[in-house]
Amino acid sequence: MTAPRLILAHTRLMLLDLLRSPAYLIPTIFFPTMFFLIFAVPNARQPARADFVTLSFVAFAIIGVTLFQFGVGIAAERGRPWERYLRTLPAGAAVRFAARIACALAFGLCAAALVAITARLTTPMDFGPAQWMRLGLYAVAGAIPFVLFGIAIGYWVSARAALPIANIFYLLLSFAGGLWMPPRFLPGIAATISPYLPTRQFGELLWSIVGAGDATRALPALAVYSIVFAILAAIGYRRDERTRYA
């Protein structure tokens, strides 16, 4: 009945539903690691290079989970009778959102941990305890604008369009943000827009752990993105509520 208990109840339902859906689970949890094994491991022979590329793929993993869990998830579910029923229960919209965020963080951190563990086993990357701690903190902080971005997609885009659109953003933004190759190797246009992308700023935040990025610039940039996406998400949510429940 109290909010934390309700959030727990909703989180449990969502987690159970997702854990039993291999079509969701396998791509979101294992794809980043698969990409890492294919594209990153062969080029990560020196420790510094391995550290850098591991951090890039941690960001890539978290962005994937947030965009799919929120963007595709919300777009698919918001019109369903089940969502309508949940609205008749004595729980505010905040409870449902909190549960969704908890789920996304749980899956995002799993996907990221899988990348990090794979990196530890297959590359010469090596972090000290303080670096692991910062990685955990930054991973959660950097996820926030993408959670909001995902919510915005979920409420602005139809269920059918959500998957391709989330995929385009996921792949293009990851590429142009320099998460697949160091930003200095990016081709023309991608290199020009890269510094303005949230993916690049997430990368910079994580790379700062090994002294290869600028956290003091990345954090405010991600905060600005968070505000923009929060506004878009709020407008999208209201718009959906007006059409569906006015």
Place this chain on the structure above:
Amino acid sequence: MSYLRLDGVAKRYGSVDALRDATFSIDAGEIVAVLGPNGAGKTTALEIALGLRAADAGTATLFGGSPKDLAMRRRLGATPQQSGFPDALRPREIAQAVAAHYPHPADVDETLAAFGLDVLAHRRTGELSGGEQRRLALALAFVGAPDLVVLDEPTTGLDVESRRALWDRIRALSGGERAVLFTTHYLEEAEASATRVVVIDGGEVRFDGTPASLRERFGVRRVSYTGPDGPVAVATGDTDDYVRALVRSGVAFSELRIATTSLEDAFVTLTGSPR
């Protein structure tokens, strides 16, 4: 204070008036049936009462407060309109999560058993039949042990056994402080189980009273016979007059019957449409 009250509620969708001026209420201990043909405004009235939609005009109150107020909704249990449960979840998991929303919920396993779901409690909802999903939907309305249970067409898709279980459940709840509001197409159900009937048609409340008073007020008799062109059935207020006219007309007829009035007949008179 009424558990639920709609007062002069109007709701428009584009150019269609779903509700014009709906006023009715439900109090402690009542079992109220909301009757009406499809598109009459029943579902809209329920959606406004459940806080899913806002009224254009008039007021809706739940336990004296707003239907959107969580404190009021903690005393309300409703069924999912369609049974679109997340496939991978199990009935027991869903029922537990729903029960967690209420201050003094019923026993989850006991509630599932009451709707014949105890043997299915650990199956995935995606594997349940339509009727089984429907029973789960009903169990969810009761699992929080709320003061007011709102059921939108509760018996649609249920077999005889499940219907009986549902009415047993509803009757077991009534008599105390609890109240049940349900919509239905089945007039017999309203007649057998409701303490009060509210008839909605064309967005307006056309009748509000006991099943007996509905019959009295709109009492009609049905005259039926086999004429030259086959069976004829006519609903009329004055059967004596009708029969006199029929005899005088010289039409050949046989098997003349005058049936006693039923709620269904009253309903036809009231709304001008069967069901």
